[in-house]
Amino acid sequence: MTDVVRLSTPSRTQDGYTxxxxxxxxxxxxxxxxxxxxGLTVDVPPRAYENxxxxxxxxxxxxxxxxxxxRIVSRLSNGVPAPEPGSGRLAARLAGSTHLVLYxxxxxxxxxxxFVTFYRGRPIELGLFTVFSPLETNRALSKSIRSFHKYFAFALIGLAVLHAGAAFWHHKALRDGTLRRMWPSR
Ligand code: HEM
Ligand code: HEM
Incomplete structure (x- = not known):
């Protein structure tokens, strides 16, 4: 039914994301x-493979x-689709804040x-060239920034799981077009 309505009444949100x-x-x-x-398994294989x-x-x-x-340049130049019709103000705000934190x-x-890399004194090998650390090696600092890096990575994965759950909930329970706006095929 929603699809019939969508086909017959084109709207800005029908096109979804670019x-x-x-x-x-x-x-x-x-x-x-x-x-x-x-990242989590760098230490798992034998030491010879760590680098x-x-x-x-x-x-x-x-x-x-x-x-x-x-992605940021593309978003700034193309904007985002208007909120899905029928979505409450609070839900739209929550989704917007989640997207902001993910970014x-x-x-x-x-x-x-x-910073973990450079304070460790580790070069970045990019095939054609190598980027050497511009910072003075400080292993202790590298280690503590690594802990933060790890917490941020867990926060990203946790939030992404909640975000994906919300997308599925919209699709399956609310049966609106939220997931379709981002789905690879139109
Ligand atoms: C979305 C992007 C990224 C995610 C999700 C991610 C995630 C992680 C995780 C989970 C760890 C393990 C931390 C621990 O067990 O202590 C880690 C370690 C590390 N990450 Fe990332 N990371 C990302 C991007 C990067 C980038 C861009 C760099 C550097 C150019 C980087 C450099 C490192 C280094 C150097 C370590 C420590 C490895 C070691 O020396 O043992 N990460 N990362
Ligand atoms: C690590 C994984 C993911 C990250 C970091 C991520 C991040 C984002 C961000 C930042 C946006 C906002 C786009 C913008 O307005 O510029 C977005 C939108 C969206 N994402 Fe994800 N996403 C992830 C995985 C998923 C998964 C697994 C699903 C589906 C199951 C999903 C479904 C959606 C949908 C439907 C939208 C559009 C929401 C709307 O129209 O308000 N995402 N995602």
Whole structure:
């Protein structure tokens, strides 16, 4: 029924997020668990593989940082769709604040990650070139920033799970178009 109404009454929200926003959202949603799991397991394989694990983790993390820059520029230039019709003011505010915190965590994580790396004196090997630490090595500081980096990573995953749960609830219980606005296919 909703689909019939939607087909017959085109609205601004029918189009949902731009294709760029959708591709970026789902690519990042797929890469975040990869970065998280690689980060948590850097110490698991034998010591000889530790640097390779950390480099892989940093590469995925830096890719996410790059995608985030593109995503923010794209959002600023294209805007976002109007709230789904029928969504309450409080729910819209809650969703908006959750999105803001998710974005903030996605900014904080690469920054803290870079400080963990540089205070540890670890270079970042990017294939064609290597970025050496511009900071004086301070292992103790690197270690404490690593703890914060870890808490932020858990906060990101926790909030993303709640956010995904809310999206499914909209889709299955409220049966509105919230998930469709972000779904890869129109
Ligand atoms: C969304 C992005 C990221 C997530 C979810 C993430 C997550 C994590 C997690 C969960 C850990 C394990 C912390 C611990 O057990 O103490 C970790 C460690 C680490 N992360 Fe990230 N991280 C991200 C981005 C980055 C970036 C961009 C860099 C650097 C360029 C980075 C550098 C590091 C380093 C150096 C460690 C410690 C590894 C070691 O030396 O043992 N991370 N990360
Ligand atoms: C780590 C994983 C995820 C992160 C970091 C994330 C982050 C975000 C952010 C920041 C937005 C706001 C977009 C904007 O307005 O610019 C958003 C929107 C959205 N996300 Fe996610 N997301 C993740 C996973 C998921 C999953 C798994 C689902 C579905 C099950 C989902 C469904 C949605 C939907 C439906 C919207 C649009 C909400 C609306 O129209 O108000 N997301 N996401």
């Amino acid at each position: 294709p760029a926003a959708r591709v970026l959202h789902w690519t990042m949603a797929a890469l975040i668990p990869v970065a998280f799991i690689l 390779a694990m950390v480099q892989a983790h940093m590469l995925v993390g830096l890719t996410l940082a790059l995608l985030l820059v593109v 903030l965590l996605l900014i904080i994580l690469p920054l803290t990650g870079l």
